[in-house]
Amino acid sequence: MRTIDWIPADDAEREPGRGFIRLVDQTLLPDSLVELDIHDLDVLVDAIQRLAVRGAPALGVAGALGVALAAQNLPADLARQAIAELREARPTAVNLAYGVDTALAALERGGALAALEAALRVRDADIAACVAMAERGTDALTRLIPDRAALTVLTICNTGALAAVEHGTALGVVAKLHRDGRLVRAIACETRPLLQGARLTAWELGRMGASYDVIVDSAAAITLARGGVDAVLVGADRIAANGDTANKIGTFAVALAAARAGVPFLVVAPETTIDPATPNGDAIEIEDRGGAEVRFFRGVRVTPPDATALNPAFDVTPADLITAIVTDARVIDVVAGDTPASDTPAARPVAAETTE
Numbered sequence: 001m002r003t004i005d006w007i008p009a010d011d012a013e014r015e016p017g018r019g020f021i022r023l024v025d026q027t028l029l030p031d032s033l034v035e036l037d038i039h040d041l042d043v044l045v046d047a048i049q050r051l052a053v054r055g056a057p058a059l060g061v062a063g064a065l066g067v068a069l070a071a072q073n074l075p076a077d078l079a080r081q082a083i084a085e086l087r088e089a090r091p092t093a094v095n096l097a098y099g100v101d102t103a104l105a106a107l108e109r110g111g112a113l114a115a116l117e118a119a120l121r122v123r124d125a126d127i128a129a130c131v132a133m134a135e136r137g138t139d140a141l142t143r144l145i146p147d148r149a150a151l152t153v154l155t156i157c158n159t160g161a162l163a164a165v166e167h168g169t170a171l172g173v174v175a176k177l178h179r180d181g182r183l184v185r186a187i188a189c190e191t192r193p194l195l196q197g198a199r200l201t202a203w204e205l206g207r208m209g210a211s212y213d214v215i216v217d218s219a220a221a222i223t224l225a226r227g228g229v230d231a232v233l234v235g236a237d238r239i240a241a242n243g244d245t246a247n248k249i250g251t252f253a254v255a256l257a258a259a260r261a262g263v264p265f266l267v268v269a270p271e272t273t274i275d276p277a278t279p280n281g282d283a284i285e286i287e288d289r290g291g292a293e294v295r296f297f298r299g300v301r302v303t304p305p306d307a308t309a310l311n312p313a314f315d316v317t318p319a320d321l322i323t324a325i326v327t328d329a330r331v332i333d334v335v336a337g338d339t340p341a342s343d344t345p346a347a348r349p350v351a352a353e354t355t356e
């Protein structure tokens with residue numbers, strides 16, 4: 001099963017390119033595994049904003065497939081407006097804009113079918129990128145921690161198959177460690193307020209048969225300080241040219257604790273998450289999701305009725321707290337002074353190429 005995919009319509013042979021988006025509704029996990037069929041762009045935008053589909057790579061694919069959907073269903077002027085709204089549906093993960101821009105460029109060059117072909121290349125490139133990151137990530141861990149045959153790793157949010165099309169980024173590395181018999185235990189931060197760690201990462205770790213514990217986010221520091229963790233593996237929503245990395249709120253605190261404990265801190269993300277146009281973390285827009293997600297827990301108010309709350313959905317980990325950034329194309333040794341911009345330029349992803 002893929003987290004998000006394009007399903008050709010029954011009459012696609014008569015009308016090539018017709019179809020719809022199918023995605024797992026992540027708001028219902030871990031209790032129910034339900035797929036949504038999406039035929040309208042406004043339904044897709046709503047799914048993105050309520051985190052039915054989430055995680056930077058999956059958002060990139062959603063953006064690209066959304067352009068294909070708009071191109072087949074809407075007249076050109078309405079499609080343009082709907083695509084602009086799709087691009088802005090969530091601001092922090094650069095992958096959403098990348099996916100939209102890639103399919104939109106193809107649409108403008110070659111029409112609706114070209115947009116769909118480009119979107120499917122974004123999807124396929126994401127799957128291939130996750131496989132490559134799992135290889136590079138496990139190799140990097142072997143290099144960084146040569147004296148440990150098997151590892152206990154700590155992670156935050158959900159960076160597994162649910163955050164991509166298949167496999168995942170940081171959790172894809174954890175899955176490969178597990179397959180290779182090199183995972184002692186995974187420790188998943190619960191990830192307040194929407195519990196991507198407790199709900200989604202724990203669900204994925206359980207399905208793969210890995211040993212794991214969920215901890216409250218504020219237990220990460222003592223867990224690292226006590227010496228029970230060999231490495232921290234996290235994903236990214238946007239990596240600036242200097243290596244500063246935006247990821248789920250709480251990541252910065254984990255990085256500080258990892259640095260204090262001398263534990264390697266690895267960011268695992270596809271090249272498409274690197275934004276060369278963003279010079280540093282100060283230039284990254286942080287999504288503000290409003291106070292209700294903090295004041296209420298699954299519909300139950302947990303604060304005084306008149307309490308106000310702050311709810312930044314992401315934070316920025318400065319590059320100096322990052323040991324390495326593992327992408328599908330390279331390992332950037334940030335601790336040695338390399339940055340995404342200064343390191344050997346990687347080939348841009350296959351999906352950006354045209355078929356023309």
Ligand SMILES: CSC[C@@H](O)[C@@H](O)C(=O)COP(=O)(O)O
Binds near residue numbers: 163234248313
């Ligand atoms: C491989 S997913 C990388 C990031 O997108 C992930 O760590 C994250 O922060 C997701 O946030 P979310 O708000 O659930 O979309």
